[in-house]
Amino acid sequence: MAVDKDMPILIVDDYKTMLRIVRNLLKQLGFENVDEALDGNEALEKLKTSTYNLVISDWNMEPMNGLDLLRQIRNLEDYKNLPFIMVTAESKTESVMAAKDAGVSNYIVKPFNAATLKSKLQSVLGDF
Amino acid sequence: MMSNDLAKILKDSGISNNKALEALSEIEKSILLTREEISTSRGENDVSDSYLPKAIDELDAVLESTEEAAHQILRAAEKIESLASWTDSTTSHELSQAVTKIYEACNFQDLAGQRIAKVIRAFHDIEHKIQDMIEDLGGTSNLSHENIKEVFETVTNEEKSLLIGPQRKGQAKSQNEIDDIFKN
Numbered sequence: 314m315a316v317d318k319d320m321p322i323l324i325v326d327d328y329k330t331m332l333r334i335v336r337n338l339l340k341q342l343g344f345e346n347v348d349e350a351l352d353g354n355e356a357l358e359k360l361k362t363s364t365y366n367l368v369i370s371d372w373n374m375e376p377m378n379g380l381d382l383l384r385q386i387r388n389l390e391d392y393k394n395l396p397f398i399m400v401t402a403e404s405k406t407e408s409v410m411a412a413k414d415a416g417v418s419n420y421i422v423k424p425f426n427a428a429t430l431k432s433k434l435q436s437v438l439g440d441f
Numbered sequence: 442m443m444s445n446d447l448a449k450i451l452k453d454s455g456i457s458n459n460k461a462l463e464a465l466s467e468i469e470k471s472i473l474l475t476r477e478e479i480s481t482s483r484g485e486n487d488v489s490d491s492y493l494p495k496a497i498d499e500l501d502a503v504l505e506s507t508e509e510a511a512h513q514i515l516r517a518a519e520k521i522e523s524l525a526s527w528t529d530s531t532t533s534h535e536l537s538q539a540v541t542k543i544y545e546a547c548n549f550q551d552l553a554g555q556r557i558a559k560v561i562r563a564f565h566d567i568e569h570k571i572q573d574m575i576e577d578l579g580g581t582s583n584l585s586h587e588n589i590k591e592v593f594e595t596v597t598n599e600e601k602s603l604l605i606g607p608q609r610k611g612q613a614k615s616q617n618e619i620d621d622i623f624k625n
Contacts, residue, residue, distance in 0.1 A: 318559075326551075327552045328508075328550070328554060329508075329512070329553060330508060330511045330512060330515065330547060330550045331446065331548075331551045333512070334515070334544050334545075334547050334548065337515070337518075337519065337522075337540075337544050338541070338544055341522075341540075341541060343531055345533050350585075364495040367446070372604065373555065373604050373606060378604070378605070380451075388615065402552055402555055402606055402607040402608075403603065403604060403605065404608060404613040404614040404615075404619065405603065405605065406614060406622065407615065408604075408605075409619050409622050410490065411603050411624065413623065418564075419531065419623065420619050420622075420623065421616070422613070422614065422615070422616050422619055423548055423551060423552060423607070424545070424548035424549070424552060425545075425616070426545045427541045427544070427545060431618055
């Protein structure tokens with residue numbers, strides 16, 4: 314099935330620069346229906362009031378970090394299987410395993426390039 | 442009063458009691474002088490009052506200026522990208538690829554920011570350890586215990602947590618190594 318490039322995507326990062334970079338790279342890949350949140354709490358509020366087909370989130374944020382956001386999302390009936398990509402500088406095996414155990418769909422380590430973002434999107438959403 | 446053990450050691454070493462008391466008195470004076478210097482050195486040159494906060498301010502300024510620079514670069518790249526559609530397809534494609542490289546390179550701001558934040562936290566840690574040392578030596582700290590406790594709890598929790606921020610090449614797992622974890 315073809316990937317719907319109009320799907321609503323939520324990107325979460327406390328660095329506005331990163332939000333802007335991810336938004337621009339997504340736009341280049343044809344995904345323009347993108348919303349933003351600055352931490353896990355804001356993302357959770359948006360998820361409760363709007364529908365999203367994909368979350369791309371940083372890990373290291375306050376007050377709610379990306380791992381806690383992922384865990385909270387997996388507890389929401391509507392979002393149990395929501396694709397969730399972690400984009401983070403945390404690259405310790407223990408960190409990656411913790412995210413995997415919490416149900417992350419894929420994991421991108423910063424700094425990343427456009428090709429990596431595209432390949433992880435494809436692994437989660439299917440080819441486009 | 443001198444303990445029996447100490448008296449025996451001095452006797453065996455051939456050092457007279459008076460000589461030993463003189464030496465101990467010098468050491469005591471030296472300790473008292475150091476305490477006095479630490480407890481009164483609260484002026485402009487004090488490490489915890491001046492140097493460290495200034496260093497932290499400088500790093501904050503670096504954070505702000507790199508963030509602003511990154512946004513300016515991104516704004517310019519976005520402008521180029523929007524104008525690319527007005528050119529022929531080959532030029533447009535090449536401009537788009539160049540803009541992608543700019544977006545990728547701007548990752549630096551986030552990583553530099555995280556690294557600087559780690560250094561700032563380390564400075565806070567040092568600052569509070571110095572404050573504790575001053576208090577232990579009889580000086581007075583100008584920071585509240587609440588503040589010190591808060592910073593120490595933050596640092597301690599971070600050390601224990603999975604969040605350590607960007608690592609140096611060789612210490613960090615590569616994207617390929619992380620991909621392998623997901624394959625298993």
